[in-house]
Amino acid sequence: MEGIIEMNQVSKTFKDKKAVNNLSFCIEKGSIVAILGPNGAGKTTALSMMLGLLDPTEGDIKIFGKHPKDQAVREKTGAMLQEVSIMDRLKVKEVLDLIRSYYPQPMDMNVLIRLTGLAESDLKRFAEKLSGGQKRNLGYALAMAGNPDLLFFDEPTVGLDITARRRFWESVRELAGQGKTILFTTHYLQEADDAADRILLFHRGSLVADGTPEEIKSRIVKRSVSFLARQEGPRLREILKTLPVLSDFYDKEGRIYVNTENTDLVLETIFAEKLEVRDIRIDQGRLDEAFEQLTISQEEAV
Structure with a gap:
């Protein structure tokens, strides 16, 4: 199988604290992978390095065989982080059109709206006027605007109601079926159990377990x-x-x-x-x- 993400002995140190310690793993195309761990385990730091937002102190990261900051990588990557920053005084459709215009082959607007559950009335509203859940839906839409092959989600369902969560995971499985690769963090362990093909469990910056949900449970529980x-x-x-x-x-x-x-x-x-x-x-x-x-x-x- 094709390796989309390759982490080779990656560490990240902030002053005297090692947030990520010697991570090595490979994520294959079309998989849905959950990164789990308690607060401070290094999940967000690892995601940030894979996105090219942080440079590793040690080790090597390859995304699609290239450096995370490579232009070709950015064009094939989408991300929804915990805090969704939205430009003021633009309507939702205007924001989506703007972000889609940055990519060579953006996702079709109708497909984008269907996958994210944004209503027609939402598209006409100013982005800053959206509710918390609607902003999360918009963040999801922005992550997919460029029709990426690799998606990063950091706590994607925080603030969503039960119906919106179910719709989100149904769309994620649809995207994986198209060959897209999804990497997400969550504190909702049942979501990881239900949705993930593979779980990477972090603790104190290190990888302490790696396998399918059933493999991890059968070894421990x-x-x-x-x-x-x-x-x-x-x-x-x-x-x-x-x-x-x-x-x-x-x-x-x-x-x-x-x-x-x-x-x-x-x-x-x-x-x-x-x-x-x-x-x-x-x-x-x-x-x-x-x-x-x-x-x-x-x-x-x-």
Whole structure:
């Protein structure tokens, strides 16, 4: 696969603080990649270096095989950062027309409006009069105005309602299906779990995990099988204690949870023993649990 972004032993130091520490990874064409990490993990600094807004202290960055500041790279790149700066006294359509005019092959205006959910009435309004959510939609439209092959989104859905968030991620998947590459940061871990093909987990400027959401969860988080007792009482729990496969259990919100690395074996045991249970569910683990365990383990290592 074609490597769109290549980071080779990249570090960034501000005075005596190393914000990014020896990052190396390659992002392939058409992928949706999430960068996760707690505040101060180096996510925005890494994005800024990939965009050419900051120069690395050490290491090498290639975008489309070129320096991030190369004109050919800029023409194929779009970005929506956390703060969207919009020119005053221009209407939304005027702003979009202006930004589109800077690119050799801009995105069709009708396609741009459809993807971002901007209404006809929004196009006629002065940009500074838009609500917070509308400004985020405009920021998304500006990022795509040049019909880029690579898109950077820094906390893209902050300030958006549920409908707007769903529309945003549907459009992102459509863009990835066209071969465009998307890199985003988010504090909404469920979004990363649902949308990303790959997750890069940062902590204290270093890359501590790299893989699909399922790979990260399967390496870190134990799965569980949960169920309800058909008749409440101590008898079922006493039986569970005698069965090694089911003995690691706990109660939570009225359900009994069995921790396991082999959900199939747990289910086989439940049916073989004809246990009096109902409403059986399998929990594959959550990304927030993996996130917490990885960052805590890194703190302990330090």
